Amino acid sequence: MIIGVPKEIKTEENRVALTPAGALELTKRGHEVYVQSTAGAGSGFEDQDYEAAGARILPTIKDVYDKAEMIMKVKEPIEAEYDLIREDQLLFTYFHFASYEPLTRAMIKSKAVCLAYETVELPDRSLPLLVPMSEVAGRMAIQEGAKYLEKPSGGRGVLLGGVPGVRPGQVLVLGGGVVGTQAAKMAAGLGAQVIIMDISLSRLRYLADVMPANVQTVYSNEYNIRHYIKEADLIVGAVLIPGAKAPNLITRDMLKEMHAGTVLVDVAVDQGGCIETCRPTTHSDPTFVIDDVLHYCVANMPGAVPYTSTIALTNATLPYAIQLAGKGWQQACRESEPLKKGLNVVRGKVVYKGVAEAFDLPLDPVDDCLK
Numbered sequence: 285m286i287i288g289v290p291k292e293i294k295t296e297e298n299r300v301a302l303t304p305a306g307a308l309e310l311t312k313r314g315h316e317v318y319v320q321s322t323a324g325a326g327s328g329f330e331d332q333d334y335e336a337a338g339a340r341i342l343p344t345i346k347d348v349y350d351k352a353e354m355i356m357k358v359k360e361p362i363e364a365e366y367d368l369i370r371e372d373q374l375l376f377t378y379f380h381f382a383s384y385e386p387l388t389r390a391m392i393k394s395k396a397v398c399l400a401y402e403t404v405e406l407p408d409r410s411l412p413l414l415v416p417m418s419e420v421a422g423r424m425a426i427q428e429g430a431k432y433l434e435k436p437s438g439g440r441g442v443l444l445g446g447v448p449g450v451r452p453g454q455v456l457v458l459g460g461g462v463v464g465t466q467a468a469k470m471a472a473g474l475g476a477q478v479i480i481m482d483i484s485l486s487r488l489r490y491l492a493d494v495m496p497a498n499v500q501t502v503y504s505n506e507y508n509i510r511h512y513i514k515e516a517d518l519i520v521g522a523v524l525i526p527g528a529k530a531p532n533l534i535t536r537d538m539l540k541e542m543h544a545g546t547v548l549v550d551v552a553v554d555q556g557g558c559i560e561t562c563r564p565t566t567h568s569d570p571t572f573v574i575d576d577v578l579h580y581c582v583a584n585m586p587g588a589v590p591y592t593s594t595i596a597l598t599n600a601t602l603p604y605a606i607q608l609a610g611k612g613w614q615q616a617c618r619e620s621e622p623l624k625k626g627l628n629v630v631r632g633k634v635v636y637k638g639v640a641e642a643f644d645l646p647l648d649p650v651d652d653c654l655k
């Protein structure tokens with residue numbers, strides 16, 4: 285198959301969909317790989333690295349789209365790319381269709397085959413191409429939180445690990461899924477005292493088993509949240525209710541109960557946030573203060589660490605890309621239920637329920653496009 289990797293053109297996006305290691309895996313299987321010049325530069329990969337792995341470099345984004353049967357990307361296509369996409373071309377990338385109708389309509393019009401990273405789903409209902417970014421964001425939440433707890437950054441002036449004779453920082457993590465678990469582990473590793481809350485007792489049992497002694501599990505309810513926010517130096521929002529807006533676990537009135545200089549990192553901001561006063565921010569202007577409480581609500585946290593994020597993402601996407609390239613998308617989706625779940629818009633038809641429902645569009649049976 286002919287595979288194309290364009291450079292991401294969305295603002296602040298430095299990740300790339302394929303590393304030189306991935307290019308080598310594809311070329312050694314007999315596929316042709318075309319990478320747009322400097323596509324990997326933001327993640328630390330040079331054109332020569334791709335060439336050494338057997339890929340060829342093309343000068344413009346148009347050249348890549350013109351050439352490729354399968355396009356591998358990170359972010360959804362933006363408007364400037366809509367007209368480059370061809371009928372029957374396979375696009376393997378994050379789309380998040382349900383959040384943006386013009387993209388959905390443009391992809392229907394293009395008659396391309398849109399396989400979305402975010403809906404590839406394993407039998408246990410986990411989302412293997414979202415997990416790596418949650419792992420990055422969870423770990424980063426503590427790194428950023430620690431930074432903003434420093435006085436010159438606007439925080440309380442607390443060192444998370446403390447020192448002998450001084451109580452360590454108090455960290456409260458709301459939600460014990462992928463983000464919350466990684467955040468709790470990082471905070472514990474720095475020596476902080478950590479409370480992690482969830483509404484799933486089985487998840488709390490698991491966390492109580494695997495976490496170090498400086499992490500305590502507490503059931504998530506308003507009473508407990510009101511109690512623990514008073515002591516917390518750093519609070520991480522990491523709840524998710526699939527397909528819904530995150531619940532507001534911390535309401536505006538609660539900010540007054542916190543110490544001045546407490547830092548809130550609401551990782552769930554991309555689903556509306558679990559802190560009422562949170563609104564999406566960017567890496568260039570990541571924080572704001574309300575009632576003396578510092579809010580960090582960057583919606584694309586992994587974007588700040590593109591080297592790590594690119595490798596984490598491509599470790600997860602490459603095995604699927606190899607299947608798609610080797611078998612063609614139809615055969616690959618017939619044989620792999622997780623990949624089939626990734627099909628969202630195929631040759632002008634919406635085949636994913638959540639997308640059809642979001643914009644009141646007709647839903648076509650996914651199996652019809654695999655015949």
Ligand SMILES: NC(=O)c1ccc[n+]([C@@H]2O[C@H](COP(=O)([O-])OP(=O)(O)OC[C@H]3O[C@@H](n4cnc5c(N)ncnc54)[C@H](O)[C@@H]3O)[C@@H](O)[C@H]2O)c1
Binds near residue numbers: 458459524
């Ligand atoms: N900002 C970013 O850059 C970024 C990056 C990656 C992920 N995220 C977001 O982070 C959020 C968490 O993702 P995840 O992968 O950890 O999800 P997950 O499904 O693994 O975990 C969510 C957890 O929240 C728990 N939960 C639900 N309601 C709760 C409540 N009322 N109180 C406490 N816990 C509750 C669930 O039981 C679950 O364990 C998502 O919104 C995701 O989109 C953001």
